[in-house]
Amino acid sequence: MKNDNSNIYKSTIFRGISLNYLHLLLTGASLIVLTPIMLEYLGKSGYGLWSAFIGVIGYFGLLNFGFQTATAKYTAEYSALKNFDHLSKIISTILVLFIFISLIISLFTVGFSSYVVSLLNAPPDLVWQGKIAFILLGLAVAVRISGSVVGNVIYGHERVALLKGFGIIQIASNFTLTIIFLMTGLGLIGVGLAFLTSLIILTFLYVIHLNRANYIEKINPKLYSYTTLKEIAPYSLRSFILNLTSRILYQTDNIVIAIFKGPASVSSYAVAYNLMFNMTYLASVISETIFPRFSSLYALQDRNTLRSIFLETTKLSAGIGSIIALFLLLEGTHFLNLWVGESNTVDNVTLTMFALMSIIHTAFTPAGLMLQGIGENKGFTISESINAILNIILSIILIMNYGVWGVAAATLISHIITSTWVVPLLASKHIGLPITEYIAQGIAKPTLLILPTLLTRQLLNTILPMANIFAEIAVSFCTIAFIYVPLFYIFALTNQERIKYKEYVSTLIKK
Numbered sequence: 001m002k003n004d005n006s007n008i009y010k011s012t013i014f015r016g017i018s019l020n021y022l023h024l025l026l027t028g029a030s031l032i033v034l035t036p037i038m039l040e041y042l043g044k045s046g047y048g049l050w051s052a053f054i055g056v057i058g059y060f061g062l063l064n065f066g067f068q069t070a071t072a073k074y075t076a077e078y079s080a081l082k083n084f085d086h087l088s089k090i091i092s093t094i095l096v097l098f099i100f101i102s103l104i105i106s107l108f109t110v111g112f113s114s115y116v117v118s119l120l121n122a123p124p125d126l127v128w129q130g131k132i133a134f135i136l137l138g139l140a141v142a143v144r145i146s147g148s149v150v151g152n153v154i155y156g157h158e159r160v161a162l163l164k165g166f167g168i169i170q171i172a173s174n175f176t177l178t179i180i181f182l183m184t185g186l187g188l189i190g191v192g193l194a195f196l197t198s199l200i201i202l203t204f205l206y207v208i209h210l211n212r213a214n215y216i217e218k219i220n221p222k223l224y225s226y227t228t229l230k231e232i233a234p235y236s237l238r239s240f241i242l243n244l245t246s247r248i249l250y251q252t253d254n255i256v257i258a259i260f261k262g263p264a265s266v267s268s269y270a271v272a273y274n275l276m277f278n279m280t281y282l283a284s285v286i287s288e289t290i291f292p293r294f295s296s297l298y299a300l301q302d303r304n305t306l307r308s309i310f311l312e313t314t315k316l317s318a319g320i321g322s323i324i325a326l327f328l329l330l331e332g333t334h335f336l337n338l339w340v341g342e343s344n345t346v347d348n349v350t351l352t353m354f355a356l357m358s359i360i361h362t363a364f365t366p367a368g369l370m371l372q373g374i375g376e377n378k379g380f381t382i383s384e385s386i387n388a389i390l391n392i393i394l395s396i397i398l399i400m401n402y403g404v405w406g407v408a409a410a411t412l413i414s415h416i417i418t419s420t421w422v423v424p425l426l427a428s429k430h431i432g433l434p435i436t437e438y439i440a441q442g443i444a445k446p447t448l449l450i451l452p453t454l455l456t457r458q459l460l461n462t463i464l465p466m467a468n469i470f471a472e473i474a475v476s477f478c479t480i481a482f483i484y485v486p487l488f489y490i491f492a493l494t495n496q497e498r499i500k501y502k503e504y505v506s507t508l509i510k511k
Contacts, residue, residue: 048263066239075156076292092223109138136192147203174198245388283362294373314442321362353408367427
């Protein structure tokens with residue numbers, strides 16, 4: 001812990017996490033405000049169709065074939081090793097490849113739009129709008145893929161604060177344009193057009209920064225090298241498979257529901273799922289910010305600092321995931337009823353599944369990203385591939401027998417059978433961290449503190465019956481704040497960590 005690199009709140013990492021949280025806050029605020037507006041203007045079928053489109057179009061984004069992740073990894077690694085000539089070849093080669101892929105996506109989306117609208121059972125009055133909206137989404141993915149090369153160069157240099165600042169502008173643009181286009185009657189087309197325009201703005205900001213920055217590596221299509229492409233292909237292919245499995249695990253539910261139950265059945269599930277998944281970013285932003293540091297520390301063979309950062313990140317992520325789970329278990333139904341109405345609220349069984357998934361997703365995300373960052377992602381790729389296949393099979397079986405909640409159960413079961421135990425073993429092995437220390441310190445302590453918090457809330461509910469929903473939500477928030485958070489501070493953190501976080505709070509107040 002003596003190395004400054006071990007303090008995740010110093011220098012660029014501190015600023016990166018701060019801006020990342022601001023980005024996340026605005027993303028969540030945008031979601032909360034836009035969801036009821038979209039439901040009002042698009043209707044349940046229109047909103048459900050849009051959610052299904054997002055699930056489908058996500059697979060088009062996979063056509064970066066893992067080279068997007070490779071850009072950030074190799075930028076961090078070769079910058080640390082001062083090998084800028086080779087880094088220039090890698091980035092330039094990926095840029096040429098991505099421009100070609102973007103052109104293919106744009107053409108394919110136009111031809112594929114009619115089939116997608118038919119497959120997702122779009123109502124007759126939404127067929128034409130659906131086709132145009134899907135084409136606009138495809139163009140947006142093409143823009144995002146091409147622009148991601150520059151974005152990941154910025155990311156690899158640990159300029160996360162700057163990257164998220166640009167992202168905030170994109171969120172604001174999308175939010176504003178979506179409302180304007182919906183109010184002018186453009187419907188699904190307006191939502192797609194807003195998304196495309198905001199990504200064009202984001203890419204433009206990336207390019208301006210690149211032209212003004214003093215990065216030593218150069219991006220020039222003339223530096224394209226087939227040999228370089230073959231060199232980075234194995235890592236990129238594994239990253240591609242991981243991205244594919246991630247889409248299957250986290251973005252396919254809406255598609256399965258739309259196919260078997262129709263678009264209208266997607267809306268309530270999508271609203272609750274989007275809430276849960278966006279909340280998990282409260283934890284994921286920490287690992288995401290530190291990803292380049294994982295790569296540079298491993299390249300420099302600084303294993304002690306790497307272990308310290310990894311364990312600390314895991315513990316914080318598991319703690320945040322536990323808070324999310326507590327919120328969903330205690331007040332998820334009440335919050336959704338107030339937010340989108342009872343007709344758009346999922347059942348308690350589905351919410352419980354989401355709560356458990358939030359713990360698994362947040363607690364083990366650092367391990368997955370660390371394995372990606374150090375280039376040891378082969379075993380992780382195999383595990384996630386089995387996880388994804390199981391998820392698809394179980395989703396189809398369970399939705400036909402038990403309805404919509406069966407899709408959520410399929411995701412949970414497939415995780416428990418595979419990645420929940422495989423990923424910790426792999427992560428511990430590759431950085432020399434005892435698995436018992438990883439589980440006890442990083443996972444068990446934060447998650448077990450959920451139990452006394454739930455018991456306290458149940459006791460309060462017994463002795464102090466609440467007069468209304470707002471009072472219940474307020475008491476639950478106070479229980480989490482005054483029971484779970486202090487317990488986490490006392491029992492989960494070490495003395496060194498407590499001192500460090502005090503310094504962080506002091507710095508935050510001064511700023």
